[in-house]
Amino acid sequence: MPKFHLNIKELIQGEFIIHKVNVAFVFQVNCPGCFIYGIPIVNELYSSFNSKVGFIGVATAFEDFEYNNKASLKLLLESGTLVGETxxxxxxxxxxxxxxxxxxFPVAFDSIISSEQFINSDKVELICHAIPNFENFPEIERKSIIQKVKSYYATIPIIAETFTINQLKGTPSFIIFDDNYNILANYFGHQHKEILKTKLADLLG
Incomplete structure (x- = not known):
């Protein structure tokens, strides 16, 4: 079962307490869809399930770094200030x-590091080991894949760790995981709230 890798430096708002079932809402401040569809759904889920489910919002950045940053997130949380396309x-x-x-709900900013830091860490191998049957590939093929991944990320100046290590498709993303960080469900884009409600209810039994 794949693991959810939550890489954050600090919580900007609230306290994340891990439960048997948890929801990570990954969004960008400069993402209108995250505000139109994502935040209202997570607020409603939090209102209904927060006594039994852990919630954390993770503001990330894979583009538009002048808007998708910790300063913009703090402005949003403190005064509702919007930026950029939103x-x-x-x-x-x-x-x-x-x-x-x-x-x-509790909110954190994704851990942001340089490409040099990223490719010289063991985090690239986490991405590679998520490839089905990667461990069974011949050693020379594994090394080749790792080098290709490193070469790719060397071209990206800033890496958001939670977004990148989990190979998320974009924002908004909703990841449901257990208290061992095993991923139980993963959703990308505009989701109907009833789909998420039903999934949480089923997991809670």
Whole structure:
């Protein structure tokens, strides 16, 4: 069963307490869809399940680093201030520059490191070992794959660890995992809240 690798330096809001069932909501501050669809769903799930389920929001960054950063996240949490494309969307459609919904769940910023730090760590091998049957490949093939992954990430100046190690497809992403960080379900993009509600209810028995 694949593991969820949660790499954060600090919580910006709240306290994450691990439970038998947990939800990580991975989003970007400069991602209108994360605000239109993601945050309201997670707020509702948190309201319904927070006594039995652990919740953590992880603001990440794989593009638009001038907006997707810890400073923008803090502004959002403190005053609802929006930035970039998210601000443009809400201003164009609603005439507002501040998000009217608060994030009710614990929130952290993804661990951000340089490409040099990343490729010289054991985290590249975590990505490779997620490839089905990687351990059974001939040693020369394993080494070749590891080198190719390192060469790829050497071209990216800034690496968001949670987003990258878990090879997420984009934002918003919803990862459900247990108290041993085994991934129980993984969803990307706009999800109907009832799908997530039903999954959590089933896992809670």
């Amino acid at each position: 601000q443009k969307y809400y201003h164009a459609n609603y005439g507002i520059s501040n998000y009217t919904e608060t994030l009710n």
